[in-house]
Amino acid sequence: MSKKGILHMRLGPGKHMHGVDLMDGAVKGEDFDYFHDLIVGQEMTRANARGFQDGNMAGMTISLTAVLQFANDEEWKNKIAKEVFSGEKKICLAITEAFAGSDVAGIRTTAEKTADGKHYIVNGTKKWITNGVFCDYFVTGVKTEKGLSVLLIKRQEGLETSAIKTSYSPAAGTAYVTFDNVKVPVENLLGKENKGLQVILSNFNHERWMMAGAVIPHCEANQAWIENITYQMTLMPYAQQATHLAGPIGLLKMFSTRSAHEIADEAVQVFGGRALTRTGMGATIEMFHRTYKFDAILGGAEEILGDLGVRQAMKNMPKSML
Ligand SMILES: Cc1cc2nc3c(=O)[nH]c(=O)nc-3n(C[C@H](O)[C@H](O)[C@H](O)COP(=O)(O)OP(=O)(O)OC[C@H]3O[C@@H](n4cnc5c(N)ncnc54)[C@H](O)[C@@H]3O)c2cc1C
Structure with a gap:
């Protein structure tokens, strides 16, 4: 999928498509528009396996865009994008909690700054996270001092995932995620602190x-x-x-x-x-x-x-x- 440009195409048109060869040269990345995007989306459903459809990088489709649009460091952003577009690493969106679905503002996962201001310490849980079971990165909604923020969190000590059995397939990797004193560098903030709603809605x-x-x-x-x-x-x-x-x-x-x-x-x-x-x-x-x-x-x-x-x-x- 990476070689054919399909991973890139799942994010829709944009700068990330520039210079990308799609489907062995059928379309130039620069010419890819929303009609191509619609065709890709509808063709991906033809497997007629709804769980597999979400397992097939749905998490990336709804989370990598936040990194591309809101990462505060260009070099770091390009590193993550390269890892994910090559298929080497997987990424998902972790906003919903047992306490907050439609009402995003109700989330309870906290991110507190360390005394030296260099890290956030994240504690809380997330529920129904598509692809979470097999992901390396989690674009996570957290409560900071004065509002909602979004952090990119790497799988590490203190971050655990367990599978949730849904009525489609375990191929979707739907996860319950626990953060237990997870240490995240402040550079991993997406957008501005306390202005995370804009990142989530985007x-x-x-x-x-x-x-x-x-x-x-x-x-x-x-x-x-x-x-x-x-x-x-x-x-x-x-x-x-x-x-x-x-x-x-x-x-x-x-x-x-x-x-x-x-x-x-x-x-x-x-x-x-x-x-x-x-x-x-x-x-x-x-x-x-x-x-x-x-x-x-x-x-x-x-x-x-x-x-x-x-x-x-x-x-x-x-x-x-x-
Ligand atoms: C399989 C699966 C995969 C998911 N993947 C992800 C993921 O990758 N990342 C992620 O962050 N989240 C994910 N979610 C969470 C999903 O986004 C939420 O389930 C969804 O937002 C609804 O929230 P809820 O389930 O808490 O239902 P609730 O918000 O409790 O809603 C229950 C019912 O109440 C209604 N309702 C709620 N508020 C109002 C209102 N103000 N006015 C009128 N009616 C209202 C709703 O329309 C709904 O009918 C996933 C969920 C599932 C089941």
Whole structure:
């Protein structure tokens, strides 16, 4: 995947693609746009194995962007990027806790500075961390003195992971993570101290758009909607996308998973017993019916995204009428 440029492509268009040879020269990294990104995302789902799909570097897709955008040292950033893009090291995003899912601000994992100001000491837990079981780096949300911050934490003494059994596959490496007096150099801070929410939110739109693309099951209306949004993404810089497209992307993901609910239910009914069997004719339907809820919860649950979509519309288009 590294040699074909697939690891690079999972992060979407950007500077990290410059000079990268994609699929043996089929596309130049510089020319890669959001339509290529959509194709990559939708092709990756064709294995029809939802757990494997997330195991296949989903953690990297939602966490490496934070390092690329917010690392405070260029040399250090390039070292991490090289290790991860070569496939040598694995990275994941560790924000959610048993105490805080939708409400990110409620996290309890703490990072306290040492007296000499050179390190943070991290204590706490994280839950449901995709790829965590086999990751080397954890982009971790922590509570610092006056707010939320994000640290890149290397697997080391005091950082333990254990597997959580979910209704898809252990291939996803879903983990419970414990930090017990983990020592982290202050240079590993991403963005500014106490301004971590910006770092966490920065990747949400791409993640949600990508998840909508992956769950759309042969549904013309949703596919047309995502292509419309994708076209707008190709014309807007990232910051402008956040203003104009965060709401529509949220509503698209919500509607895609509501559609998935209907489609999974109907498909099982039509296929009968075959759709309740993990092998044979109905295997794909069985897998989809068992796992479409992952997309309805992860990366922003449906209610949260519906709320976001309506709030954004009221804020940015106050004069429009339904
Ligand atoms: C398999 C799996 C993999 C995951 N991978 C990662 C990962 O890699 N990294 C990571 O950091 N996290 C990860 N998560 C966590 C995921 O992002 C959260 O599960 C998700 O944000 C929802 O949080 P929650 O499960 O605590 O549910 P809750 O936030 O408790 O929500 C429960 C229900 O209440 C609703 N609700 C909550 N607040 C409101 C509100 N204000 N208004 C209306 N309704 C509301 C929700 O929509 C939902 O229906 C993963 C989760 C799972 C299950």
